[in-house]
Amino acid sequence: MTDILEKSQARQRLRSLGEALDSGALKQVARILNGGLSPSDIAHLLESSPPRQRSLLWNLVDKQLEGEVLQYLNEDIRGDFLSKFSAQELADLIEDFESDDLADLLQQLPDTVIQEVLNTMDEQDRQRVEEVLSYPEDTAGGLMNTDTITVRPDISIDVVLRYLRRHRTLPPMTDSLIVVSRRDEFIGMLPVTSLLVSNPAATVREVMDTDIEPIPVTLSDTKVAILFERYDLISAPVVAENGKLLGRITIDDVVDVIREDADHSLMRMAGLDDDEDTFAPVWKTSRRRAVWLGINLMTAFIASGVIGLFEETITKVVALAVLMPIVASMGGIAGSQTLTLVIRGMAVGQISSANVGWLLNREFLVSAMNGVLWALVVAGAATLWFKDIMLGAIIAAALVINLVAAALVGTVLPLFLRSRNIDPALAGGVILTTVTDVVGFVSFLGLATLFYA
Amino acid sequence: MTDILEKSQARQRLRSLGEALDSGALKQVARILNGGLSPSDIAHLLESSPPRQRSLLWNLVDKQLEGEVLQYLNEDIRGDFLSKFSAQELADLIEDFESDDLADLLQQLPDTVIQEVLNTMDEQDRQRVEEVLSYPEDTAGGLMNTDTITVRPDISIDVVLRYLRRHRTLPPMTDSLIVVSRRDEFIGMLPVTSLLVSNPAATVREVMDTDIEPIPVTLSDTKVAILFERYDLISAPVVAENGKLLGRITIDDVVDVIREDADHSLMRMAGLDDDEDTFAPVWKTSRRRAVWLGINLMTAFIASGVIGLFEETITKVVALAVLMPIVASMGGIAGSQTLTLVIRGMAVGQISSANVGWLLNREFLVSAMNGVLWALVVAGAATLWFKDIMLGAIIAAALVINLVAAALVGTVLPLFLRSRNIDPALAGGVILTTVTDVVGFVSFLGLATLFYA
Numbered sequence: 001m002t003d004i005l006e007k008s009q010a011r012q013r014l015r016s017l018g019e020a021l022d023s024g025a026l027k028q029v030a031r032i033l034n035g036g037l038s039p040s041d042i043a044h045l046l047e048s049s050p051p052r053q054r055s056l057l058w059n060l061v062d063k064q065l066e067g068e069v070l071q072y073l074n075e076d077i078r079g080d081f082l083s084k085f086s087a088q089e090l091a092d093l094i095e096d097f098e099s100d101d102l103a104d105l106l107q108q109l110p111d112t113v114i115q116e117v118l119n120t121m122d123e124q125d126r127q128r129v130e131e132v133l134s135y136p137e138d139t140a141g142g143l144m145n146t147d148t149i150t151v152r153p154d155i156s157i158d159v160v161l162r163y164l165r166r167h168r169t170l171p172p173m174t175d176s177l178i179v180v181s182r183r184d185e186f187i188g189m190l191p192v193t194s195l196l197v198s199n200p201a202a203t204v205r206e207v208m209d210t211d212i213e214p215i216p217v218t219l220s221d222t223k224v225a226i227l228f229e230r231y232d233l234i235s236a237p238v239v240a241e242n243g244k245l246l247g248r249i250t251i252d253d254v255v256d257v258i259r260e261d262a263d264h265s266l267m268r269m270a271g272l273d274d275d276e277d278t279f280a281p282v283w284k285t286s287r288r289r290a291v292w293l294g295i296n297l298m299t300a301f302i303a304s305g306v307i308g309l310f311e312e313t314i315t316k317v318v319a320l321a322v323l324m325p326i327v328a329s330m331g332g333i334a335g336s337q338t339l340t341l342v343i344r345g346m347a348v349g350q351i352s353s354a355n356v357g358w359l360l361n362r363e364f365l366v367s368a369m370n371g372v373l374w375a376l377v378v379a380g381a382a383t384l385w386f387k388d389i390m391l392g393a394i395i396a397a398a399l400v401i402n403l404v405a406a407a408l409v410g411t412v413l414p415l416f417l418r419s420r421n422i423d424p425a426l427a428g429g430v431i432l433t434t435v436t437d438v439v440g441f442v443s444f445l446g447l448a449t450l451f452y453a
Numbered sequence: 454m455t456d457i458l459e460k461s462q463a464r465q466r467l468r469s470l471g472e473a474l475d476s477g478a479l480k481q482v483a484r485i486l487n488g489g490l491s492p493s494d495i496a497h498l499l500e501s502s503p504p505r506q507r508s509l510l511w512n513l514v515d516k517q518l519e520g521e522v523l524q525y526l527n528e529d530i531r532g533d534f535l536s537k538f539s540a541q542e543l544a545d546l547i548e549d550f551e552s553d554d555l556a557d558l559l560q561q562l563p564d565t566v567i568q569e570v571l572n573t574m575d576e577q578d579r580q581r582v583e584e585v586l587s588y589p590e591d592t593a594g595g596l597m598n599t600d601t602i603t604v605r606p607d608i609s610i611d612v613v614l615r616y617l618r619r620h621r622t623l624p625p626m627t628d629s630l631i632v633v634s635r636r637d638e639f640i641g642m643l644p645v646t647s648l649l650v651s652n653p654a655a656t657v658r659e660v661m662d663t664d665i666e667p668i669p670v671t672l673s674d675t676k677v678a679i680l681f682e683r684y685d686l687i688s689a690p691v692v693a694e695n696g697k698l699l700g701r702i703t704i705d706d707v708v709d710v711i712r713e714d715a716d717h718s719l720m721r722m723a724g725l726d727d728d729e730d731t732f733a734p735v736w737k738t739s740r741r742r743a744v745w746l747g748i749n750l751m752t753a754f755i756a757s758g759v760i761g762l763f764e765e766t767i768t769k770v771v772a773l774a775v776l777m778p779i780v781a782s783m784g785g786i787a788g789s790q791t792l793t794l795v796i797r798g799m800a801v802g803q804i805s806s807a808n809v810g811w812l813l814n815r816e817f818l819v820s821a822m823n824g825v826l827w828a829l830v831v832a833g834a835a836t837l838w839f840k841d842i843m844l845g846a847i848i849a850a851a852l853v854i855n856l857v858a859a860a861l862v863g864t865v866l867p868l869f870l871r872s873r874n875i876d877p878a879l880a881g882g883v884i885l886t887t888v889t890d891v892v893g894f895v896s897f898l899g900l901a902t903l904f905y906a
Contacts, residue, residue: 040683048803050811072683161649170646173687175628192645193623196614229712230493230525232705234626234687251704252685258708259682262715263797266722270793271786278798279808279815286819289790293827296786300779301834307775308838314767314774321767321774322760325781325890326753333724333749337742340723344716345731350501355732358503362732366739374746381754385761437778 030060039065043072051281067093071101076277079108087116098171099146100253103132131246140224141217143257144238144247147171150180151204153187158200160190173250175234179208185243186214214239217246221257226349228254265343268425271295299430303328303437310445313452319386320448323395326378327444331402331436334370338363338410339428346414346424360411367407371400390451398444405439406432483513492518496525504734520546524554529730532561540569551624552599553706556585584699593677594670596710597691597700600624603633604657606640611653613643626703628687632661638696639667667692670699674710679802681707718796721878724748752883756781756890763898766905772839773901776848779831780897784855784889787823791816791863792881799867799877813864820860824853843904851897858892859885 033042042061046054046069058081061069070078070093082105085093090113094102106114106129114133118126128146135141149170151160160177164170176189188208198207214237215224227233228251235250264274271292277284307314307324314321342359345351351359375396383392409432414424417431486495495514499507499522511534514522523531523546535558538546543566547555559567559582567586571579581599588594602623604613613630617623629642641661651660667690668677680686681704688703717727724745730737760767760777767774795812798804804812828849836845862885867877870884 038684040685044683044802048805048808050808050815164649167650169650172685174646175687192649193627196617196645196648197620197622229708230497231491232493232625234628234704251687251708255682255704255708255711258711259715262712262719266715266719266793266797269719270790272790272794276794276797278794278803279812282815282818282822285815286822289787289819290823290826292790293783293786293823297779297783297827297831300782303778303782304775307778311771311775315771318764318768318774321771321777322757322764324774325756325760325778326750328778329753329756329886330746330750333746334742337723337725337745340719340725341729341731344719344729349497350731352501355501355503359732362503362735362738365735366742369735369739370743370746373743374750378750433782 026056026060029057033057033060034062034065039068040072042069047074047077047278050279054279067095067097070105071097074277075108075275076273076280078105082108087113088120090117091120099128099132099247100142100144102129103142104137106133107137135217138221139217140215140219140221140238140249141246143221143224143249143253144217145171145250146247148178148237148245148248149174150178150184150245151190152182153179153203153205153208155204156200157195157198157202157204157207160195160204161200164195173235173252176209178237178245178248179204180245184245186237186239186245188212189237212236214243214245215249216241222261222347224249225254225257225261229258261347265340265347265425268423269340269343269429271426295430299434299437302434303441306438306441307445310441310449313445313449317391317448317452319382319388319391320445323382323391324441324444327395327398327402328437328440330374330399331406331440332433334367334403335406335410335432335436336429338367338407339414339424339432342411342414343424343428346418351415356411356415360408363407363411364404367403368400371403374403375399391448394447394451395444397447398440401443402436402440406436409435479509479513482510486510486513487515487518492521493525495522500527500530500731503732507732520548520550523558524550527730528561528728529726529733531558535561540566541573543570544573552581552585552700553595553597555582556595557590559586560590588670591674592670593668593672593674593691593702594699596674596677596702596706597670598624598703599700601631601690601698601701602627603631603637603698604643605635606632606656606658606661608657609653610648610651610655610657610660613648613657614653617648626688626705629662631690631698631701632657633698637698639690639692639698641665642690665689667696667698668702669694675714675800677702678707678710678714682711714800718793718800718878721876722793722796722882724879748883749886752887752890755887756894759891759894760898763894763902766898766902770844770901770905772835772841772844773898776835776844777894777897780848780851780855781890781893783827783852784859784893785886787820787856788859788863788885788889789882791820791860792867792877792885795864795867796877796881799871804868809864809868813861816860816864817857820856821853824856827856828852844901847900847904848897850900851893854896855889855893859889862888 033045037045042065046057049057054077070081073081082090090109094105094117097105106117109117118129121129131146132141132144149164151163174192176191177195178186179188179190181187188210189212190204190208194207194209213227213231215227217238217240224236228236228249233251235248237248238246240246260274267274267276271289273288310320342351378399379392379396382395383389413431414428417424417427486498490498495518499510502510507530523534526534535543543562547558547570550558559570562570571582574582584599585594585597602617604616627645629644630648631639632641632643634640641663642665643657643661647660647662666680668680670691670693677689681689681702686704688701690701691699693699713727720727720729724742726741763773795804831852832845832849835848836842866884867881870877870880
C-alpha cells in the first residue's frame with residue numbers, strides 16, 4: 001500500500017513539475033525525476049509533455065538512466081533524441097541492452113552510425129546483435145532475445161539446479177529453460193516451476209514439456225502475438241528453418257505488439273500513424289494532416305462533381321439539396337459499421353474465404369431490413385416537411401439502395417484491399433465514403449431527375 | 454517445426470470442416486475437433502463460425518473440454534451456450550476453474566442459477582468464489598485469482614524449496630511467491646528465479662523483492678493493465694485496503710484487458726460493442742445497428758434543417774448545393790483526426806489538465822494552417838468551376854472557420870464527455886459530426902446569403 005501511496009504522491013508532485021520547470025527550479029525537477037521514478041515512468045512523462053518541456057526534462061535525466069528510458073519511449077520521440085548522440089555515446093548507452101531492444105534502437109539510426117556502434121562492441125555481442133538485425137523488425141526474428149538458458153535432455157534435474165546456482169541472476173522473464181539437442185535443435189521446454197517440484201534424480205527428458213510449438217523466425221509479429229494470447233505464453237522459443245534454436249520471445253515485448261496492433265486500426269482509420277506522438281510540434285503535425293485532408297478533399301470533389309450533374313433538377317426542386325446529405329450520411333454510417341466489424345474480424349483472424357459468403361449475406365439482410373425501416377421514417381418526415389409524397393418515395397428508395405451498397409462494399413472492400421496488400425484500415429474509410437457519397441447522390445438525385453423531369 | 458506444420462495441417466483440415474459439416478460427416482469433424490486442437494483453438498473456431506455451424510460444432514465438443522473452451526469464448530457467445538446448461542451441469546463443468554474465470558462466468562448467469570451453483574460447491578471453494586464475485590468485474594478484484602503461494606519472511610530459502618517440492622504442480626504463471634506477515638499482510642515478492650540462484654541458507658527476507666507495488670483491490674482493470682505494461686509484470690499481488698493479501702493477477706488475464714481496451718475505442722467509434730460477435734445472427738445484428746442508425750439519422754436531420762433555412766439562397770445560386778458537402782466533410786475529417794488522437798491519448802493516460810492547453814493551442818494552429826492551405830486550393834477550384842470569384846472567397850472562409858471549429862471541438866469534447874462519465878468513443882463522433890455539419894453549412898450558406906442577398 002505504501003508504495004502505491006508514494007507513487008501517487010510522486011504523481012502529484014509531477015503535476016507541479018510543469019510549474020517547477022517554468023519557474024526554472026531545475027534542480028528540484030531533476031531530484032524528482034531521478035529519485036522516485038522508474039525508467040518507464042520517465043518515458044511516460046516525456047511522452048505526455050509538449051516539446052519544450054520534453055527536451056528540458058530529457059536533459060535532466062541521469063546519464064545512467066538514459067538507456068533504459070529510451071527503451072520505453074515511442075519510436076518517433078526516441079528517434080529525435082537518438083539523433084543527438086555520437087557513436088561513442090551510443091555505444092556507452094547501450095551496454096546493458098537486450099539484443100532485441102538494441103536492434104530496435106539501431107534500426108532507427110543511419111547505416112554509418114550503426115556500423116560505428118557495432119565496431120565499438122566485442123566480437124560476441126556484435127554477432128548477437130547482427131543476428132537480430134538481419135531479421136525484419138516486424139517478425140519473430142526482430143522480437144527475439146538471444147539471452148536463452150539451454151539445457152540438454154539427458155542430464156538430471158539436480159545437475160540443472162546446480163548449473164543454475166552458478167548464475168548470479170537469470171535473464172528477466174525466465175519462466176522456462178529451453179531443451180536443445182547436441183546440434184542446438186529445439187526439443188522442448190523445461191518450466192522453472194517444474195524444476196522446483198520434480199524429483200531431482202529425474203532427467204530433463206522426463207520432466208520437460210514437448211507440447212510447445214516453437215516459433216519460426218520469419219513469422220510476423222502479429223501472428224506471434226496471436227500465439228501468445230491464445231496459448232497464454234510467457235516466453236516461447238524461436239527456431240530457424242532447420243530447427244536450430246535462435247532465441248526466445250518474451251511476453252513484455254509481445255504486449256507492445258498487441259497494443260500497437262490494436263491501436264493500428266483505430267489510428268489508421270483516422271489517417272494517423274500508429275505510433276503518433278500526441279505532443280508532436282505544430283509543423284510536424286501540420287505536414288502529416290495536410291496529406292490526409294488533401295486525399296479526402298479529392299473524394300469530396302468527386303461527390304460535388306456528381307451533384308453538379310444534377311444542377312438543373314436541384315434548381316427545380318430545392319428540397320433535394322436539403323435532403324441529399326441524409327442519404328449520403330446514413331450510407332456512410334452503415335458502411336463504416338460493416339467496415340469496422342470486418343477489419344476487426346480480419347485482425348483477430350476470424351474472417352476467411354470460408355465464412356465471408358455468410359457474412360456478406362448477413363450484412364445484406366441487415367442493411368436491407370434497416371434500410372426499409374429507416375426509409376419509412378425518412379419518407380414520412382420528408383413527405384410531411386415538403387408536402388410532397390413523391391419526394392418521400394424517392395428518398396426512401398435512395399436510402400435502401402445506399403444502405404445495401406454500403407453493406408456490400410463494407411464487407412468486400414477490406415478483403416479486396418488486403419489481397420492487394422493495401423492496409424484496409426488506412427484506405428478503407430476513404431474509398432467507402434466515396435462510394436456511399438456517389439451512390440447516395442446518384443440514386444437520390446437520379447431518381448428525382450427521372451420523376452420530376 | 455513439426456508442431457507448427459502439424460498445426461497448419463490441422464488448420465487446412467479445418468477449412469474443410471465446413472464441408473464436412475454440410476455433408477454430415479459429423480464423426481470426422483468431432484475427431485478433428487477433440488483430437489488435435491487446444492481449447493483456445495476450438496473457441497477461436499466457434500467464434501469464426503456462422504450460427505448454424507457454431508451450434509453444430511459446440512455439440513460435438515467433448516464434455517470434458519467444454520469448460521476450458523468456455524473460458525476462451527467471447528462473452529456474447531458464452532452467454533448463449535451457458536443459458537442451455539442446468540445448475541448441476543454447470544457445477545460439474547466448472548470444477549477445475551480458477552476463481553477469476555469462475556466469477557466471470559457466473560456473472561453471466563441469472564442470480565437464482567448462481568445460488569444453485571454455489572450450493573453445489575464445498576465451503577472453501579464457495580468462499581473463494583464469493584470473495585471474487587463481491588468485486589466488480591472491471592476492477593483488480595474481478596481480475597484476481599485466489600490461488601497464491603505465500604511464504605513468511607523469516608524462513609530460509611531451503612525451507613521454501615522443500616515446501617514447494619511437496620506440491621505436484623504450481624499454479625500457472627507462478628513467477629513469484631508472495632511474502633506475507635503473520636497477519637497475511639503483503640510484504641514482498643520472492644521471484645522463483647531468485648530461489649534457483651540464491652544461497653539456500655539465506656532467509657526469504659534477504660532475497661525477497663520489496664520494490665513491488667501491490668495493487669489495491671478496487672483499482673480499475675484499465676489501470677491494472679497500464680501497471681503491467683509499464684513495469685513488465687507477469688503476476689502482481691492484490692491487497693485489501695488494510696494491506697491484507699487477497700490474491701494475485703496474472704499477465705494472461707491482463708492481456709485480454711489490453712486487447713479489449715484497445716479494441717474499445719475502435720468499435721465504439723463505429724457504434725459497435727467491444728465484444729461484438731462477428732457472426733451474430735441477422736435479427737440480433739439488425740436490432741443493434743438500427744439504434745445507431747436512428748441516432749445518426751437525428752443528427753442528419755439537424756443538418757438538413759440547417760440547410761433548409763437557406764433554401765432561398767440555394768435557389769438563387771445552385772452552385773452552393775454542389776459545393777456545400779465539401780465544407781462539411783473536410784470539417785468532419787479534420788475533427789475526427791483530432792478526436793481520435795485525443796481519445797487514444799486519454800486511453801493511455803497521456804492527456805491531463807496540465808497539457809490540454811498546449812494541445813488545444815497546437816490543434817488550433819495546425820487546423821488554421823491547413824485550413825488556409827486547402828481553402829486556397831478549394832477557392833481556386835470553385836472559382837474556375839463556376840466562374841465566380843465571390844463563391845471562391847466564401848467557400849475559403851467557410852472552410853477555415855469549419856476546420857478551426859473542428860479542431861477545438863475535437864480536443865475539448867472528449868475531455869468534457871469523460872468528465873461527465875460519458876464514453877467519448879461512443880458519443881464523440883456523433884456530436885462532432887453534428888457540429889462540423891452545422892458549422893459548415895451555416896458558415897458557407899450564411900456567408901453566401903449575406904453576399905448574394
